[in-house]
Amino acid sequence: MPHREHRPQEGPSHAHHARSRLATARAWLVTSIGALLFLLFTVTAAMAQQPPPPALHVEAARATGWDDTTPPADGWTPVTLPDSWADRWPGFDGVVWYRLTWEQPAQVREAGLLLHYLNMAGEVSLNGTTISRDESLVEPLTRAWNVPRQWLLAPPLLKPGGTNTLLVRVSGLFAYQAGLGPVSLGTPAAMQAEYAREQFVRRDLQVLGLAVSAAVSAFFAALWLLRRRETAYGWFAVMSVLWLLFGYNQIATSPWPFAGNHSWQALNTSLFLAFSVSYIVFALRFCAWRMPRLEAAALLVALAGVLDLWFTSGQSLPVHRAVWTLVGGLTIIAVNSASIVHALRHRASPMRSLAPFMAVSAATAAHDLLVFTQVIDSNIYYTTMSSYVLLLGMALTQAARFVKSLERIENFNTELIEEVNAAKSELASTLAQQHALELAHARIGERVNLASDLHDGLGGMLVGSIATLERTPANLSAPELLAMLKSLRDDLRLIIEATGRHDGARAFGELLAPLRHRTSQLLDANGIDCRWQVSNLETLELPPSQSLDLLRFLQEALTNVLKHSAGRRVDVAVTRDGAELQLSVRDDGRGFVVDGADKAAGSGLRSLRARARRLGAELQLQSRPGETQLALRMPLVPTA
Known part of the structure; x- marks a missing residue:
């Protein structure tokens, strides 16, 4: 008789063990969920027990001169932060005092204070004690408009259970959105986290964009020197250098070497116009187009703008600066839009690889123009921060071209090897025929x-x-x-x-x-x-x-x-x-x-x-x- 394999049947003990393991897993899962819910409840309760930050009462008053060191006794007007005095006091250049008061709870012994920005320079004092002062409060003003400030307030500087007064003396020019930015009051940890975010957006990203611009401009300049016929690379390097100089405005803290901010802004706007012209030429060269009339017209418009900015008096310069900034910004938006349309219409266009990055550039340029014209109530400009997006696009495009060149080289090598092998076979056949003929002739x-x-x-x-x-x-x-x-x-x-x-x-x-x-x-x-x-x-x-x-x-x-x-x-x-x-x-x-x-x-x-x-x-x-x-x-x- 054939041998039959004996298989043990699962008895009651095996089923009992399986049910035990399942029950243990369920218990562990329920315990974990319960611990997580308890942790969330504890954090929420702790946050609910913390008192809300005290409400700030903000007032503003004009000073009589640039050298006033004490706030005026009257003329105080309630304002809302962020505040720009261009609408309230049009044409006013000088000093405006901001007074912020709040009732500090008695049980809170210390607090964090964050001033997002002030434009252009200022001095900050709390309860009569100066806690911050910029280097120059008269022209040439310190350009502190993109510098966040943070303090840890504690007794005896802070008055728990009493009224605290924060005085901010702002020296500014109405043409450049002079005023005071948001002021936040809260726990030290919360203010530290918010300050880190502000520092990252207002300073770190700006510096990163400029550093990337410098590196990429050097790279493409070297690439153009090695391949002079690739004029698009040369214009991209020029464009990057001009943008680097223009973007330095975001981190500059002084109008040096000029004696005032009007000359600094004239230079900055001139660089912006030159950048817009180079941007046009770069886009044309990158598409292998030649439009000498358009390039000459753009150059003449930019030259007219530069001459107008430098020969205009200081009082009317802000208006001319605003006009030429709009011209440059709209030119950049137009170039980006035309490039995107060209990429969508032509599949073989080299702009297809740059179109997504140009879309980002167009969006940030539109946002910054709205901020510049004060349609959007902000003083954060994203164009400088997003500049490295276009640079990244150029780098990726160049890498894609390099990869395609390698593929063409590899295909060429393969075809060359095949042709060489065919030629060798043909040569061998010819030599064999020649050898046979030579033997016959011999x-x-x-x-x-x-x-x-x-x-x-x-x-x-x-x-x-x-x-x-x-x-x-x-x-x-x-x-x-x-x-x-x-x-x-x-x-x-x-x-x-x-x-x-x-x-x-x-x-x-x-x-x-x-x-x-x-x-x-x-x-x-x-x-x-x-x-x-x-x-x-x-x-x-x-x-x-x-x-x-x-x-x-x-x-x-x-x-x-x-x-x-x-x-x-x-x-x-x-x-x-x-x-x-x-x-x-x-x-x-x-x-x-x-x-x-x-x-x-x-x-x-x-x-x-x-x-x-x-x-x-x-x-x-x-x-x-x-x-x-x-x-x-x-x-x-x-x-x-």
């Missing part, structure tokens, strides 16, 4: 050379032997026929030795002697007197191929004399003259026409010319009735 050349050697050697010997047999067939004895056959054998051996494996040099004189003997006998047998002149060949050694070509040259020349000249004498000279070997064959035959000699004489002269070319020698041919001469001059290569 075989044909070997056959031609062999045929030429047979023609010039054996052919000449056969012609001579046939001529001898035809002249005196009955007078030839058996030894003479045997000598003819041996001559043919020796000539064939010479061909074999020259075309074989023997590549070493051979003494040319030793090879010439048998040929001289055979040809002399052959010519004498046919009634031709052959005379030889051989000199300086004792030490001449030549490669077998050269020796064979020289011997065949002589043999073919003498065969031609035998076959065609009908002469009675032939003179042969073989001499070595320094680094040159000279061969000469001269007969007294009927001669021939030298022009077109190759065609007239057939293969004999063509063979002579071919051998002269292979030897690198100079061949001279002269012929007239009664005298024909072949001369060969071959340079000798010195041996190592």
